Amino acid sequence: MVTQHQAISVGCKARDSSAKKHAMGFVYGSNDGTVRQQIWNDILQFTLANALSLLVVRDYNSILYPNEKTNGHTDDNRILSKIDRVIVNLDWVSHFSDSKADFLEAGISDHSPVVVVSILENRVHGPSSFKLFKFMTEEVDFMDLVRSVWEEPVRGNPMFVIITKLKRVKSRIILWKKKRFKNIHSHFENAKVLMNSIQQHIQHNPLCVESAQQEKSAMKHYAKVAKYEESVAKHKSRVKWIDLGDSNTHFFHNSTKERYSRNNILTLLSRQNVLLQEDTEIAAECIDFYYSMFDNSSSTFVDDQEFFDSINFESILSDHDKTDLVRPITRDEVVLALSSIGSRKSPGMGFLDGFLRLVGIISLRMKHVLGKLINSNQSAFISGRTNQDNVFLAHELLRNYHRTIGSPRCALKIDLKKDYDTWISSPISSSRFSTMINGSPYGFFGAKRGLRQGCPLSPYLFVMVMEILSVCLKKQVEAGDYGLHPKCHQTALTHLCFADDVLVFCKGDLQSTSAFNTAIQQFIACSSLEVSKEKSSSFSSAVNEVNLQNILSCLDCGDGDLPVRYLGLTLLTTRLSFKDCISLIDKVTNMVQCWKYISLTYAGRLALIKHVLHGMVFYWLSCFTLPKKAIHCLNSIFKRFLCAGATLYKKTNFLISWDNVCTTYKEGGLAIRDIQTTNEAAGMRHIWELVSEKESVCTDWIKSNLIKDKDFWSLKCPQDAS
Numbered sequence: 001m002v003t004q005h006q007a008i009s010v011g012c013k014a015r016d017s018s019a020k021k022h023a024m025g026f027v028y029g030s031n032d033g034t035v036r037q038q039i040w041n042d043i044l045q046f047t048l049a050n051a052l053s054l055l056v057v058r059d060y061n062s063i064l065y066p067n068e069k070t071n072g073h074t075d076d077n078r079i080l081s082k083i084d085r086v087i088v089n090l091d092w093v094s095h096f097s098d099s100k101a102d103f104l105e106a107g108i109s110d111h112s113p114v115v116v117v118s119i120l121e122n123r124v125h126g127p128s129s130f131k132l133f134k135f136m137t138e139e140v141d142f143m144d145l146v147r148s149v150w151e152e153p154v155r156g157n158p159m160f161v162i163i164t165k166l167k168r169v170k171s172r173i174i175l176w177k178k179k180r181f182k183n184i185h186s187h188f189e190n191a192k193v194l195m196n197s198i199q200q201h202i203q204h205n206p207l208c209v210e211s212a213q214q215e216k217s218a219m220k221h222y223a224k225v226a227k228y229e230e231s232v233a234k235h236k237s238r239v240k241w242i243d244l245g246d247s248n249t250h251f252f253h254n255s256t257k258e259r260y261s262r263n264n265i266l267t268l269l270s271r272q273n274v275l276l277q278e279d280t281e282i283a284a285e286c287i288d289f290y291y292s293m294f295d296n297s298s299s300t301f302v303d304d305q306e307f308f309d310s311i312n313f314e315s316i317l318s319d320h321d322k323t324d325l326v327r328p329i330t331r332d333e334v335v336l337a338l339s340s341i342g343s344r345k346s347p348g349m350g351f352l353d354g355f356l357r358l359v360g361i362i363s364l365r366m367k368h369v370l371g372k373l374i375n376s377n378q379s380a381f382i383s384g385r386t387n388q389d390n391v392f393l394a395h396e397l398l399r400n401y402h403r404t405i406g407s408p409r410c411a412l413k414i415d416l417k418k419d420y421d422t423w424i425s426s427p428i429s430s431s432r433f434s435t436m437i438n439g440s441p442y443g444f445f446g447a448k449r450g451l452r453q454g455c456p457l458s459p460y461l462f463v464m465v466m467e468i469l470s471v472c473l474k475k476q477v478e479a480g481d482y483g484l485h486p487k488c489h490q491t492a493l494t495h496l497c498f499a500d501d502v503l504v505f506c507k508g509d510l511q512s513t514s515a516f517n518t519a520i521q522q523f524i525a526c527s528s529l530e531v532s533k534e535k536s537s538s539f540s541s542a543v544n545e546v547n548l549q550n551i552l553s554c555l556d557c558g559d560g561d562l563p564v565r566y567l568g569l570t571l572l573t574t575r576l577s578f579k580d581c582i583s584l585i586d587k588v589t590n591m592v593q594c595w596k597y598i599s600l601t602y603a604g605r606l607a608l609i610k611h612v613l614h615g616m617v618f619y620w621l622s623c624f625t626l627p628k629k630a631i632h633c634l635n636s637i638f639k640r641f642l643c644a645g646a647t648l649y650k651k652t653n654f655l656i657s658w659d660n661v662c663t664t665y666k667e668g669g670l671a672i673r674d675i676q677t678t679n680e681a682a683g684m685r686h687i688w689e690l691v692s693e694k695e696s697v698c699t700d701w702i703k704s705n706l707i708k709d710k711d712f713w714s715l716k717c718p719q720d721a722s
Contacts, residue, residue, distance in 0.1 A: 007111050020095065023050065027058035036062055044593070053092040057101075059084055059111060092262045098123045102265045122264070125279055126440030130170060133232045136177065145176055169335040181228070188229045191222040264438055267469035284441035286435045291445050321369045325362075333361045359381040363456035373468045374463055376697040380499040381459035387567050389698035390496045391623045392686070394503055394571055396701070397485065401541040401562055401573040407486045408508030408543045410551065412516070413564065416500040459499075465527050466497055472519035473504075481515035483507025490704035493697070498567055500529075511550045533557050537564070569623060575719075579629035588613055588634060592641045597716055602642075606670060609638050613672055621675065631675050638672070 014022050025043075029036050047054055063081050071126070086101040103112045136142060154161045183186075195218040202211050268282045269275055271289070276282050316327075337360030342656045370380050379385040398411060434441040439513045473494040476482035484492065485505035495504040508510040522529060537560030540548055552559055570580055591613065600608065617634060620626060639658050662677075663669030690699055690712060707715065 020053070022053040022055070022092070022095075024057040025054070025058070027056060029061040030059055047089050051091070053093055053095050054089040056087050057085075058087075060390040097261065098264065098266060115240050123279075125438045126442065128439050129436065129441045130174065132173065132177075133228075133231055134252050135171075136181065138326070139180070140494045145172060184225070184229050188222075188225045191218070191225045194218050221572045233505045239588050278289065278444075279437050279440065282410045283435060284436065287443040287445060290433070290435065308426060317369060318371065320327055321372065325369065327363055329358075333364065335452060337361050337364060352460070359455060359457055363460060366457070366460050370460055370463070373703065374467055376695070376700065377493060377495060378463055378466060378497045379697070381463055385454070385696060388622050388686075389696050390498050390503070391569055391571075393493075393566055393698050394496055394566055395623075395703055397487065397505055398539070398562065398571055398573055399541060404542055406542045406549070409485050409541050410508045410513065410543065411485075412506070412555065412557070413560065414502040414504060414520075415532040415538070416529050417532040417535075460567050462499065465529075466500075467493070469497070469502070469523045470520070471518070472522045476515040476519050478553055479515075481511060482519070483509060483512040486699075487705050491697070491701050493701065496697070501567060503566065508540055508547065508551070510547065510550045510554060513554050517554055539564070568619060576624045576627065578627045580630045581620075581626060581633075582660045584617065585630065585633050587638070588637055592637065605642055606672075607644060609672060613638065613641075614678075617675060618678065618682070621679040622685070626675075626679055631679070634675055 012024050014024065023046075027039065043054075044058060061083055063083060084103065088096075092099075106112045111653060114679060146169055149172050150165055152165075153166065156164070189269045195215070198211060198215045198218050199215055204209065204213060265282055267275055267277050268285060270285050276285055367383055371384060374382055376385075379387055379390055400406070401409075401411070433445060434443050436442075473482065474492075477484065477492065477494065482494070483493070483506060485507060488505055493505065495502060497503075504516060506516055528662070533556050536555075536557040538552060538555055538563055539560050540551070543551070548559070563572050567573070570583065572580060592608075596644060635658055639661070642661075659674070660668065661670050661672040662672045665671050686698075689696065690702060690707075692697075
């Protein structure tokens with residue numbers, strides 16, 4: 001492999017014991033971003049032109065994610081970044097599935113040496129877990145099989161009876177599955193060969209009635225087996241954005257290989273700093289870790305009855321709402337609760353159908369009253385509230401934070417560790433769990449606290465607990481210890497919360513931050529949640545150095561730099577520019593340039609643009625007015641990807657105007673939403689919420705601080721607005 005755009009490049013080819021060729025490259029990247037981009041193009045072209053397993057070790061002089069670089073705030077003022085990487089292509093993953101790269105200590109160098117690819121051959125994994133695919137239930141004899149096993153008599157209490165029957169059904173299905181669907185890919189290939197041979201015979205004997213009947217039967221069988229193979233491949237790939245029937249089996253297989261490579265745990269460093277290499281050792285360490293995490297003995301909960309009695313929530317339910325929550329269950333509610341469960345989802349053996357129906361009905365009833373209980377500064381899991389309100393309001397409050405004049409102010413970005421997976425006991429205390437290590441289940445342990453993933457009540461319970469933080473902060477405000485942030489006095493806003501993402505605003509003085517510290521400690525004692533001080537940051541404006549150091553010492557967190565990521569977007573202090581949109585453009589580009597999308601059909605690429613790429617962009621469109629240059633770049637990426645696939649830098653002749661492509665099917669287009677129009681429509685939604693008197697934390701703040709007594713339609717838009 002030879003490229004022309006870097007300072008140092010070494011390449012070689014090698015053969016393994018089976019005479020298979022492999023290519024390896026060692027590259028030192030340029031400091032110029034444009035040149036680095038061209039290097040990626042060279043590597044891509046080499047991969048497309050050579051059917052070889054490829055491994056490239058290099059110093060890329062760039063990072064993939066913002067958290068891979070520290071900004072020099074450590075004691076010795078060092079700037080640390082992740083720029084040394086090892087990349088491989090799909091062929092390498094296919095031939096060396098159990099391979100890895102170890103990065104060693106840097107020593108006296110500013111780079112980390114790497115032991116490239118320890119190939120762990122003959123690695124023995126445990127048995128795979130039981131999987132039941134939906135197409136299996138469509139077999140004619142499937143229900144007869146289940147019914148025959150279920151009708152076998154079992155003695156004992158009701159719970160023992162049903163668990164025993166479920167185990168028997170599982171065992172019988174496993175035997176039936178091995179006999180009927182063993183090696184589906186071979187069945188698929190054999191069906192294809194049979195169909196092709198019959199069709200070749202028809203070419204020579206077109207009037208043969210018997211051959212025509214055989215062809216019809218063979219085509220029906222081939223279509224059925226092809227559907228089975230695609231269904232299995234889609235299930236293993238865990239790809240959700242594309243449906244079956246678009247002939248994307250090759251894509252699903254590639255996605256499965258990538259997912260296996262990403263999730264494969266070959267070694268694990270234990271908590272005692274011991275390197276574990278066997279699956280059984282890794283599983284034992286994981287089981288012990290999660291058992292300890294979900295055990296009550298590690299809880300920080302403090303049962304302070306006096307403090308709980310002093311909590312006064314702002315809102316309580318009316319008598320009508322209370323009655324509605326406990327009214328008798330209706331048939332319609334049962335149907336609605338069951339229909340809300342995905343067709344490919346299962347509650348598991350620990351949660352029976354009756355319990356699932358009850359939880360689903362309770363969650364649906366709570367959904368209608370939760371907005372009356374929870375403060376408007378919480379927007380997660382509550383009907384009618386969106387995280388866009390949080391982003392918009394946070395952007396407004398941090399506006400001009402880069403200036404050193406004005407009222408002293410502080411913003412705290414709080415990271416909660418052990419979030420809502422660990423803090424409550426009753427929903428899962430009767431369940432048992434296993435850990436999946438390299439596709440095999442290990443262990444069968446219980447848990448005494450935590451929320452069960454997928455339980456519809458879990459998010460509602462979490463936001464109710466987070467409401468305690470609002471109460472604690474309000475008590476500090478009423479006591480006069482917590483000074484409100486500028487432009488927050490009219491609405492008494494202390495913080496914004498979206499699930500476990502918390503952004504706190506206060507006056508930039510030691511008294512206010514001390515009051516916040518008191519409130520957060522009370523919240524921690526009540527909830528068992530903990531603040532990750534390493535990931536929490538403080539941002540300040542117009543605070544002198546002495547006060548800033550006192551504040552940081554009180555909060556015991558780092559002094560952060562703006563802009564920062566918040567709810568997936570960049571939190572700015574100025575107007576959104578094209579430079580701020582580069583992260584979005586790079587994210588979309590990286591998605592479409594991924595190797596696995598080369599195997600997509602035209603229909604698959606169209607589905608990707610509509611349902612994935614446009615979804616990635618829409619979040620930005622709903623919060624900001626994107627610069628025209630950014631919109632032009634995104635449209636260009638969509639157009640080239642639709643026409644030429646992942647090779648974005650390949651020159652394409654797209655003969656149809658992109659504006660015509662974005663029209664409806666009736667108008668001759670492909671019904672792709674136009675980015676510019678979508679951006680304008682998303683902005684109009686915010687205006688509609690204002691003029692329609694919608695109650696939200698964002699509209700209340702805008703009316704109190706920006707509109708006031710003025711007419712909305714006569715307001716002038718600031719030049720630095722986004």
